[in-house]
Structures are given as C-alpha cells and as structure tokens.
Amino acid sequence: MSIKHMQEYRDPVISKGLIESLWRISNRPIRLMEVCGTHTMSVFKNGIRSVLPENITLVSGPGCPVCVTPQNEIDAFLGLSMLEDVVITTFGDLIRVPGTQSSLQRERARGKDIRVVYSSLDALDIARKNPDKKVVFLGVGFETTAPTIAASITMAREDNITNYHVFSAHKLVPPVLAGLMEIPDVRVDGFMLPGHVSVIIGSDAYITFAERFRAPCVIAGFEPADILHAISMLAEQIEAGFGRLENAYTRAVTAKGNQKALALINQVFETVDTCWRGIGTVPLSGLKIREEFSAFDAEQVFEIIVPYSEAQTGCVCGEILTGIKSPPDCPLYKRLCTPTEPFGPCMVSSEGTCAAYYRYYCG
Amino acid sequence: MCLAVPSKIIQVDDKMATIDIDGVRRNASLMLLDEVKVGDFVIVHAGFAIHKIDEESALESLRILREAALLMG
Numbered sequence: 040m041s042i043k044h045m046q047e048y049r050d051p052v053i054s055k056g057l058i059e060s061l062w063r064i065s066n067r068p069i070r071l072m073e074v075c076g077t078h079t080m081s082v083f084k085n086g087i088r089s090v091l092p093e094n095i096t097l098v099s100g101p102g103c104p105v106c107v108t109p110q111n112e113i114d115a116f117l118g119l120s121m122l123e124d125v126v127i128t129t130f131g132d133l134i135r136v137p138g139t140q141s142s143l144q145r146e147r148a149r150g151k152d153i154r155v156v157y158s159s160l161d162a163l164d165i166a167r168k169n170p171d172k173k174v175v176f177l178g179v180g181f182e183t184t185a186p187t188i189a190a191s192i193t194m195a196r197e198d199n200i201t202n203y204h205v206f207s208a209h210k211l212v213p214p215v216l217a218g219l220m221e222i223p224d225v226r227v228d229g230f231m232l233p234g235h236v237s238v239i240i241g242s243d244a245y246i247t248f249a250e251r252f253r254a255p256c257v258i259a260g261f262e263p264a265d266i267l268h269a270i271s272m273l274a275e276q277i278e279a280g281f282g283r284l285e286n287a288y289t290r291a292v293t294a295k296g297n298q299k300a301l302a303l304i305n306q307v308f309e310t311v312d313t314c315w316r317g318i319g320t321v322p323l324s325g326l327k328i329r330e331e332f333s334a335f336d337a338e339q340v341f342e343i344i345v346p347y348s349e350a351q352t353g354c355v356c357g358e359i360l361t362g363i364k365s366p367p368d369c370p371l372y373k374r375l376c377t378p379t380e381p382f383g384p385c386m387v388s389s390e391g392t393c394a395a396y397y398r399y400y401c402g
Numbered sequence: 403m404c405l406a407v408p409s410k411i412i413q414v415d416d417k418m419a420t421i422d423i424d425g426v427r428r429n430a431s432l433m434l435l436d437e438v439k440v441g442d443f444v445i446v447h448a449g450f451a452i453h454k455i456d457e458e459s460a461l462e463s464l465r466i467l468r469e470a471a472l473l474m475g
C-alpha cells in the first residue's frame with residue numbers, strides 16, 4: 040500500500056458521498072455505541088458528530104483501557120509502587136489516574152521509581168539492565184495489548200530474566216459487550232466494533248454475541264471515511280430491521296484474526312472473571328497469567344490483593360463507559376474536573392470520553 | 403493507544419524493525435507477524451507490528467468505500 044492510498048481514506052469527496060447517503064438511509068432515532076476509545080477520539084477530531092443526521096446519537100463505550108480499570112486495581116498498582124526495590128513500568132496514561140489515596144504520578148514526584156514506557160519490551164530491557172531491582176509492568180489493555188505483553192513474558196523466560204513481573208489487568212471486548220446488554224439502563228441500537236482489537240481476534244470472535252442478541256455490529260477502521268461507512272452500514276441494518284455482524288475494515292481485519300498473536304495469548308494467559316469500572320464483574324472477561332508462568336505474575340509474587348471498591352468522588356465514569364450518560368451530565372465536568380486536575384479516568388486518558396468532550400466539544 | 407496510520411518498514415534486523423510513521427522513526431517488534439520485509443506497511447500497537455496491510459486489500463476497501471459513497475440509499 041502506498042501513502043497515496045492511505046490518504047484516500049481521508050478523501051473529503053468519499054466522506055461527502057457517505058454523509059449524503061446517510062441522510063437518505065436513516066430516519067428513526069438510533070443510538071450507536073463507538074466501543075473503542077480510539078474511535079471516540081477520531082469521531083471528535085474529525086467533527087463527525089456535527090455532520091450526522093439529528094436522529095443518530097453516538098455514545099461512548101467501555102473501550103478505553105485505562106478508564107475501565109477499576110479503583111481497586113489502581114490502588115493495587117499504588118501498593119506495588121510502595122515496595123522496596125520495585126520499579127513500576129507502565130504506559131503513560133495510567134500514571135495520572137487517581138487512586139483512593141494518591142496517583143502513580145504523585146508517588147513518582149515523591150521519589151518512587153515509576154517509569155513510562157512505549158512497549159513491554161522497554162520494560163523488559165529495564166529489568167535486564169537492573170538485575171538488583173524487581174521490575175513490574177502494569178498490563179492494562181485489551182486483546183491488542185495482551186499478545187505484546189505475552190511476548191515479553193516468553194522472552195523473559197527464554198532469556199532467563201527473573202526480575203520481570205507483570206500485573207495482568209487485561210480485559211476482553213466480546214464478553215463485555217454481552218455484559219453491557221445485561222445492564223438495564225443501557226440502550227444501544229448498534230455497535231461500532233473496535234478496529235485493532237479485531238485485527239487480533241478476527242471478526243468471527245463476535246459471531247456468538249451478534250447472534251445471541253441480534254445486535255447490529257460493524258467492525259470499523261479509524262479514518263473518517265471508515266467511520267462514516269460503518270455508521271451507514273449500521274443505520275441500514277437498523278432501518279431494515281435486522282441485526283448482524285459486518286466488517287467495514289477488511290483491509291486490516293480477517294475472519295480468524297492474527298493466529299500467531301492469539302496463540303501467544305493462549306500460551307501465557309487463561310480467561311477469568313474480572314471487574315470493570317462502572318460495570319462490575321463480567322464472566323470470563325479478563326486474562327490471568329497461567330500457573331506455568333507464575334514466577335512472572337506480579338500478583339502472585341507480591342501477594343497484593345485489594346478488595347473491589349468504587350471511587351467515592353462523585354465521578355460518573357461508570358455511566359459514561361456504558362453510554363448511559365455523557366460528560367455534560369456530570370456535575371463535576373469542566374467545573375472541578377479538567378484534564379489538568381482530573382477526578383476520574385475518563386478525563387485522564389487521551390482516549391477517555393470526558394477528555395475528548397473537553398478538548399473538542401463546546402458545551 | 404491505537405495508531406490508526408500504517409507504518410512503513412525501513413529496516414529489518416532479525417525480529418526487530420525500524421518503522422517510519424509520518425517521518426518519525428521508531429522500533430517495532432516483528433514477533434507477532436510472519437514474513438514481513440522492507441517496504442511493507444504494517445499496523446503497529448504498543449511497539450509490535452500486529453498486521454501487514456497489503457496493497458490489494460487496501461485498494462479493495464477503497465473501491466467498496468467509493469461504491470458505498472455513490473450507491474447507498
């Protein structure tokens with residue numbers, strides 16, 4: 040593929056045609072969930088909300104990994120950072136999320152060794168270069184991140200690096216979609232499914248969900264034309280009165296996904312029930328490190344257990360992550376909660392809905 | 403955390419590649435892909451190439467997008 044082709048996905052002529060067709064197809068009021076945080080950002084950045092017919096409402100979903108990490112896991116990360124000789128390594132967004140008492144950023148300012156890395160391999164490198172320290176990587180993310188972290192664990196084993204440990208707080212997308220449908224106040228007519236999670240798991244991974252709930256589901260890419268196309272396909276399904284799974288991101292998503300990545304996930308992790316912020320426990324929606332790799336499992340090595348708790352700050356991130364509320368419904372939004380002084384994770388993460396509203400929405 | 407734009411592979415050194423994203427050079431692991439070579443475009447997530455985009459499927463989806471823009475409704 041050349042640069043020229045890439046730019047064509049942003050072609051205003053294609054987008055204009057898609058917008059016009061959308062105005063023709065869509066009549067009834069519909070609520071579409073952009074499940075992925077990167078979609079939320081792209082929708083705002085490209086002004087997509089402003090060109091949609093009024094009957095189409097886009098709501099955000101549980102697809103920002105930092106946002107769905109529950110308070111007790113954030114507190115567990117903070118607990119780990121207090122331990123002697125421990126170096127915490129993490130992706131950037133996480134360090135600003137407030138825990139019950141503090142945040143990783145605040146602890147770093149107090150002198151704790153907390154380092155932001157770009158990849159799990161950077162964390163492994165830190166472990167290699169600091170044999171007298173215990174390096175803990177905070178494994179927060181979905182099916183896209185899980186194989187990258189699994190790869191780092193198998194490399195640590197091969198290279199005999201014994202001071203590298205991962206706290207696995209991974210979450211899985213298809214199970215949480217089913218979990219969302221069980222929440223009484225959630226009202227979604229169609230799902231725009233995440234592009235890069237789907238690159239790994241393949242479109243087949245959603246078949247059970249789409250069939251069970253007869254839910255309109257379309258896998259979408261991230262360029263404006265990709266998103267508009269996915270919205271048209273969802274509107275068409277809804278207008279026609281049926282719900283099925285379609286793939287609007289065929290240049291990256293295959294039916295079976297990335298088999299190599301899936302095999303790595305399966306080698307290192309097993310699925311377990313896990314807790315999501317604002318959603319609660321969802322069966323088989325998390326990944327735990329297998330017994331065989333327990334020497335690399337930070338939860339086992341350091342025995343940190345923090346009971347589940349919801350944040351008591353008035354933050355309504357939980358309802359935002361389920362599309363029930365939008366940021367202006369939160370009494371703290373813009374008044375007390377801003378990207379520089381975030382109260383909740385949805386304002387911290389660059390993929391968080393509150394941060395996207397704050398940056399792009401004048402309301 | 404997802405990078406929407408495919409990155410071009412500039413150099414391959416065993417299981418690591420140097421990639422170019424809009425003029426910025428970075429490293430990406432090739433552990434999750436088979437048969438990638440210099441000049442290929444890949445999607446990169448958290449320092450790992452996770453998918454190779456081939457010209458044919460990129461053009462095919464463009465064709466579908468154009469058709470959708472013209473014919474839908």
Ligand code: SF4
Nearest residue numbers: 354355369376383393
């Ligand atoms: S505006 Fe702030 S406090 Fe309100 S829901 Fe968003 S992150 Fe939470």
